[in-house]
Amino acid sequence: xxxxxxxxxxxxxxxxxxxxxxxxxxxxxxxxxxxxxxxxxxxxxxxxxxxxxxxxxxxxxxxxxxxxxxxxxxxxxxxxxxxxxxxxxxxxxxxxxxxxxxxxxxxxxxxxxxxxxxxxxxxxxxxxxxxxxxxxxxxxxxxxxxxxxxxxxxxxxxxxxxxxxxxxxxxxxxxxxxxxxxxxxxxxxxxxxxxxxxxxxxxxxxxxxxxxxxxxxxxxxxxxxxxxxxxxxxxxxxxxxxxxxxxxxxxxxxxxxxxxxxxxxxxxxxxxxxxxxxxxxxxxxxxxxxxxxxxxxxx
Amino acid sequence: xxxxxxxxxxxxxxxxxxxxxxxxxxxxxxxxxxxxxxxxxxxxxxxxxxxxxxxxxxxxxxxxxxxxxxxxxxxxxxxxxxxxxxxxxxxxxxxxxxxxxxxxxxxxxxxxxxxxxxxxxxxxxxxxxxxxxxxxxxxxxxxxxxxxxxxxxxxxxxxxxxxxxxxxxxxxxxxxxxxxxxxxxxxxxxxxxxxxxxxxxxxxxxxxxxxxxxxxxxxxxxxxxxxxxxxxxxxxxxxxxxxxxxxxxxxxxxxxxxxxxxxxxxxxxxxxxxxxxxxxxxxxxxxxxxxxxxxxxxxxxxxxxxxxxxxxxxxxxxxxxxxxxxxxxxxxxxxxxxxxxxxxxxxxxxxxxxxxxxxxxxxxxxxxxxxxxxxxxxxxxxxxxxxxxxxxxxxxxxxxxxxxxxxxxxxxxxxxxxxxxxxxxxxxxxxxxxxxxxxxxxxxxxxxxxxxxxxxxxxxxxxxxxxxxxxxxxxxxxxxxxxxxxxxxxxxxxxxxxxxxxxxxxxxxxx
Numbered sequence: 001x002x003x004x005x006x007x008x009x010x011x012x013x014x015x016x017x018x019x020x021x022x023x024x025x026x027x028x029x030x031x032x033x034x035x036x037x038x039x040x041x042x043x044x045x046x047x048x049x050x051x052x053x054x055x056x057x058x059x060x061x062x063x064x065x066x067x068x069x070x071x072x073x074x075x076x077x078x079x080x081x082x083x084x085x086x087x088x089x090x091x092x093x094x095x096x097x098x099x100x101x102x103x104x105x106x107x108x109x110x111x112x113x114x115x116x117x118x119x120x121x122x123x124x125x126x127x128x129x130x131x132x133x134x135x136x137x138x139x140x141x142x143x144x145x146x147x148x149x150x151x152x153x154x155x156x157x158x159x160x161x162x163x164x165x166x167x168x169x170x171x172x173x174x175x176x177x178x179x180x181x182x183x184x185x186x187x188x189x190x191x192x193x194x195x196x197x198x199x200x201x202x203x204x205x206x207x208x209x210x211x212x213x214x215x216x217x218x219x220x221x222x223x224x225x226x227x228x229x230x231x232x233x234x235x236x237x238x239x240x241x242x243x244x245x246x247x248x249x250x251x252x253x254x255x256x257x258x259x260x261x262x263x264x265x266x267x268x269x270x271x272x273x274x275x276x277x278x279x280x281x282x283x284x285x286x287x288x289x290x291x292x293x294x295x296x297x298x299x
Numbered sequence: 300x301x302x303x304x305x306x307x308x309x310x311x312x313x314x315x316x317x318x319x320x321x322x323x324x325x326x327x328x329x330x331x332x333x334x335x336x337x338x339x340x341x342x343x344x345x346x347x348x349x350x351x352x353x354x355x356x357x358x359x360x361x362x363x364x365x366x367x368x369x370x371x372x373x374x375x376x377x378x379x380x381x382x383x384x385x386x387x388x389x390x391x392x393x394x395x396x397x398x399x400x401x402x403x404x405x406x407x408x409x410x411x412x413x414x415x416x417x418x419x420x421x422x423x424x425x426x427x428x429x430x431x432x433x434x435x436x437x438x439x440x441x442x443x444x445x446x447x448x449x450x451x452x453x454x455x456x457x458x459x460x461x462x463x464x465x466x467x468x469x470x471x472x473x474x475x476x477x478x479x480x481x482x483x484x485x486x487x488x489x490x491x492x493x494x495x496x497x498x499x500x501x502x503x504x505x506x507x508x509x510x511x512x513x514x515x516x517x518x519x520x521x522x523x524x525x526x527x528x529x530x531x532x533x534x535x536x537x538x539x540x541x542x543x544x545x546x547x548x549x550x551x552x553x554x555x556x557x558x559x560x561x562x563x564x565x566x567x568x569x570x571x572x573x574x575x576x577x578x579x580x581x582x583x584x585x586x587x588x589x590x591x592x593x594x595x596x597x598x599x600x601x602x603x604x605x606x607x608x609x610x611x612x613x614x615x616x617x618x619x620x621x622x623x624x625x626x627x628x629x630x631x632x633x634x635x636x637x638x639x640x641x642x643x644x645x646x647x648x649x650x651x652x653x654x655x656x657x658x659x660x661x662x663x664x665x666x667x668x669x670x671x672x673x674x675x676x677x678x679x680x681x682x683x684x685x686x687x688x689x690x691x692x693x694x695x696x697x698x699x700x701x702x703x704x705x706x707x708x709x710x711x712x713x714x715x716x717x718x719x720x721x722x723x724x725x726x727x728x729x730x731x732x733x734x735x736x737x738x739x740x741x742x743x744x745x746x747x748x749x750x751x752x753x754x755x756x757x758x759x760x761x762x763x764x765x766x767x768x769x770x771x772x773x774x775x776x777x778x779x780x781x782x783x784x785x786x787x788x789x790x791x792x793x794x795x796x797x798x799x800x801x802x803x804x805x806x807x808x809x810x
Binding site: 037040076113117121140142179182198200202203204205206207208231232233235236238239242244245260265296298 | 456657658686689725734735737738739740743746747772775776797800802808809
């Protein structure tokens with residue numbers, strides 16, 4: 001029943017989104033920007049500015065909806081190491097969702113290191129609980145349901161965490177980092193944390209799997225934490241020496257747009273990162289930043 | 300309703316202690332496990348003897364002396380209240396039948412003598428295979444960890460994943476044990492125990508246990524003892540039938556205090572209230588037991604079946620299979636265990652570290668260290684890897700097989716060395732990026748570098764600590780492309796030092 005509901009709502013949502021997309025192209029430079037980029041503030045403050053620019057969280061979260069937030073909580077390291085999404089940012093997002101009337105805000109990641117240690121040492125667990133959200137484990141196969149990926153050639157199906165399937169709103173909150181294999185990790189790469197078997201991706205052309213899986217469900221919002229950024233040795237990092245204080249934040253409803261802009265922050269072009277190229281070709285989103293409506297804010 | 304007597308008080312005390320020890324093998328919480336482990340760390344004789352004989356520690360010696368002192372005053376209280384394996388036998392007996400008429404046998408002096416000799420011999424030649432099988436604490440640990448933790452963690456994880464439970468968020472998945480040969484071994488041991496307990500009571504404690512044997516010699520001279528009042532005794536023989544350790548001779552109205560495990564069944568059952576636990580000394584020596592026939596061999600239950608040494612499954616639409624089999628010369632022993640010499644000499648395979656390990660990388664070995672070291676844990680990178688920021692196993696090991704190690708020392712202690720098999724790796728075979736090994740490596744011993752438009756793994760073993768994160772993460776099947784070969788003597792690793800990245804802060808956006 002739930003799944004049918006989900007499919008129904010997502011079809012509706014998809015339809016709604018594409019209509020918005022259409023009207024936007026018509027009204028070029030209209031109300032809702034494709035990308036909001038903020039600089040020089042604290043993560044939570046930059047988020048405040050950015051979401052206001054998008055018309056507030058009420059545009060994305062309706063009363064009584066369930067919201068799932070997917071930060072990067074992959075590693076058992078402290079926040080200064082910038083391997084996990086900034087906890088203050090996650091907490092502020094939860095606050096906005098609850099203020100918009102969300103019935104429940106749940107947070108999870110299929111972590112790489114031991115999940116309990118990741119949840120606690122990233123401080124995300126503490127901040128989420130304090131903000132009124134709920135941490136849910138992601139480390140047991142039982143939580144994951146098999147879904148088909150219609151556009152998939154290398155990855156035809158995947159087991160996805162049921163919170164993604166059951167929730168009304170999906171907010172993707174990656175942290176921008178360098179990545180040994182994929183070069184960098186942002187929005188699309190962050191979705192590896194909603195699937196069960198990542199090993200399959202790694203041995204079957206990582207870039208193509210990331211791109212193809214991105215056609216499965218587009219997050220309603222992608223909020224890229226680029227406040228403190230791991231510029232080398234990612235995604236785990238070796239020490240704080242790997243990080244630089246960029247004090248930036250990006251929000252987009254389009255993962256390709258968000259990832260292209262984030263790549264530039266790290267000194268990459270979309271062409272350097274094969275999964276961004278492939279996702280753009282699959283129609284996941286747009287990488288032609290110069291043609292998009294970008295709102296830039298300096299705090 | 301009868302007023303609770305010594306038997307009930309003893310049962311209560313034993314049960315409380317039992318619950319703590321049981322919990323230590325079940326609870327896998329990082330703060331609670333060491334607390335629980337420390338409650339009984341200095342209470343188990345065989346681990347204490349090993350600690351003292353291999354690396355002298357004053358506390359352990361004091362603990363042994365206290366146990367001996369306690370025994371010479373009160374008798375084998377250790378067996379009745381402090382030995383979890385003894386209490387487990389009592390619980391099994393209770394489950395089987397509320398009141399069992401035991402057919403326990405008197406023991407000839409030769410048996411405890413041999414057991415004590417075996418204990419001394421094992422300690423002297425530093426070969427503890429006999430202790431591994433005879434130590435009650437380790438036997439207990441293997442049963443609880445192998446059977447109960449396996450059952451509990453598997454059922455918890457089944458429920459945790461199923462819809463309703465996780466929507467209500469009642470059950471969290473836990474790191475536990477997979478179904479392995481330890482489960483079968485534990486179940487078989489438990490079955491044997493159940494059978495013999497119901498029939499012969501505390502047979503193990505007087506026929507096989509080296510700790511019990513040692514205490515038997517001490518308790519011969521104990522101040523407090525259970526004795527029969529020669530005058531009021533009506534000679535009904537009830538006490539003898541209900542005695543767990545076969546230490547009562549009704550005809551002679553005598554109790555062999557060396558064999559008595561202080562269960563106080565006799566006091567409870569005696570219709571004429573003729574049996575007392577007191578300082579009254581009846582010094583009439585007891586004639587040697589007339590028979591001692593039955594000898595049961597626990598070792599029959601020793602060999603289970605190794606279920607799955609190499610687990611792999613092929614799913615999905617994998618296009619490539621790796622071709623070079625991994626040949627690991629040496630198993631990897633836990634951080635803090637220093638060397639095979641230290642570890643294998645002291646470990647009694649109690650499985651406490653296996654139960655507590657937060658990532659579940661520690662598991663009982665089968666033949667990894669050789670069959671004579673069966674059950675002693677090693678790091679199993681097919682299951683998980685050693686967490687960079689964790690020294691839990693070293694904090695709880697009761698025998699010193701895993702010595703305490705500081706966090707910062709552990710991070711630079713090399714347990715093994717990574718080996719890269721390029722011919723298995725998808726970056727080389729499929730010409731596609733992967734990076735899973737470098738991603739997980741906490742020291743950057745393996746890192747990805749640019750080569751021909753690809754990101755290629757490069758290994759520098761100066762920094763490798765052998766945690767196995769790379770091996771666990773490596774996705775190739777059926778054989779891994781990177782694995783860790785153990786070191787028989789742990790080494791020091793170098794720390795990779797890099798300059799802080801310099802960054803010029805601009806207010807502008809690059810787009």
